[in-house]
Amino acid sequence: MVRNAAERAFLPTRNLLEEIGDMMILTGRTITSALRPPYPYGGEFVSQFLFALRLCWFPLLISTVAICYAAPGLQAANFLTIFGALDRLGGIFVLAAIREIGPNVTAIVLAGVAGTAITADLGARKIREELDALQVLGVDPVKNLVVPRFLALMLVTGLFNVYAILFGLFGGVLAELVNGQPLGPFWDTLFANASTTDLWGSALKTTIFGAIIAIVCCYKGMTASGGAEGVGRAVNQAVVVTFLAIFSFDYVYTQMLLATHPNILVIK
């Protein structure tokens, strides 16, 4: 009785841990399968890449301009006016847009737009037993379905990060203009604070974000069960788990980057 109650209470935790373990295994299998010949996933890779590109570019544009204009733009500008230091907004944009908002907004948009589409697609195929049929016909779903999505999402997320940063900075420019400031000092403080570490750090981070989105969303799709409802449930869980994973990883990554590259802590 007691044991039953305890088991029931810990069951969700155990399931979660098991799932995390399964996702780790899937990651390992995906990477080895991507590297080991043959490489039959080229076509699927291109189509997934274009699919994500087509779906995400507009939502990402709106999101980054709006959030960068509002949060570090208007709010921080409002704060900096107290010190008459609106020229410092450029420096803030290095911290905010390049290091955090760009990567995170990119990840959120990609998970919400492309990731859910992947889960829904794979989930529906799982429910229709297409994945089983593929396996019986000698097609490895990891190599042919997960690997191309994994690579495509890593590339797309990495590229979109640059795009997000550019539009994010545009939001900052807007904020400066609205505050009637010249743009010269904004760019000066921006480039004084930006280092190559910031750029590659941001790019690496988003590429890994892409990998996380792909693994979680593929995993959730491929393990969907229970009919059409099950696909809905899988999509919902995919989003929740992806966000948790991305933000937790962001924290660990930021802490590590700051510890190993203390020079980027210095505000110039």
Add this chain to the structure above:
Amino acid sequence: MTVATREHDPSGAGGEQSLGGDGRDLSANPPHGGPPPAGGGGESEFEFHTGANRPTGVPDAIEFIGVHKSFGSNHVLRGLNMGLPEGQISMIIGPSGTGKSVCIKHIVGLLYPDEGDVIVQGQSIPSLPDAELFEMRKKFGVLFQDGALFGSMNLYDNVAFPLRQHTEKSEEEIAEVVNRRMREVGLGDAGEKMPNELSGGMRKRAGFARSLVLDPEIVLFDEPDSGLDPVRTALLCELIKEVHEENGGTYVVITHDIMSARRVAEHISVLWRGRIVESGPAAELFDSENPFVRQFLSGESQGPLGME
């Protein structure tokens, strides 16, 4: 791992004897008349499971030995012992939700037993390494419950898929095989259609054509007759028989339709609550004295099987 090979002794010495899967449930089960209470717990659950395996005189191509499989708390296969004879059309019949589809997935290595073993042509499927399992799967043709066609391809490409995947055939040779198989199942001119434009019956027939293109030694059908009208079911059964006569091989057909069983089955295994109730040559099973088998094979409402 429980190994209860005695029931599958190919010499058939074990004929009619009543051996439970592990011999435990029968001794603990005092004989009493009347049907058990619906969903009755304990050992009376297996009251009718004599597990008798009437001799077929043919070695088994596929064997389940003491297989247990659970999904969470749902214990689906509970010590399943089953043999399916080589070169015949065997049917696994049983009420829905008893784990018939789960059985098929064990045979092709999509699911692994928690306990026990599944042997196909002398090889233990759960212990095959991946590479050998891939080779093994080329021997199988599988028709999944809803056809499991690839939604992104038209019918022609679906049927051609195994050939493109596993053979070096030229497109002309592929076209020849595919068109022949498609005509055989009555889809001669539907090659351009996409799966979602088709009725369930057409999807099944297309799935059937796809499962046959590699001339498999073992063909597994998951409810080929569900969702079809009686005439189409009869036609499909005829088709299965014809194709079997022509190509030979071990066919395993899952169904809960007794008419289909009467038409095509040479061997029948009755599955209920994760175990075999009785199995043997079709004619003998239709004459069985077992109350559950009789109820199920005659489709009566009176008997051990309730609504649960």
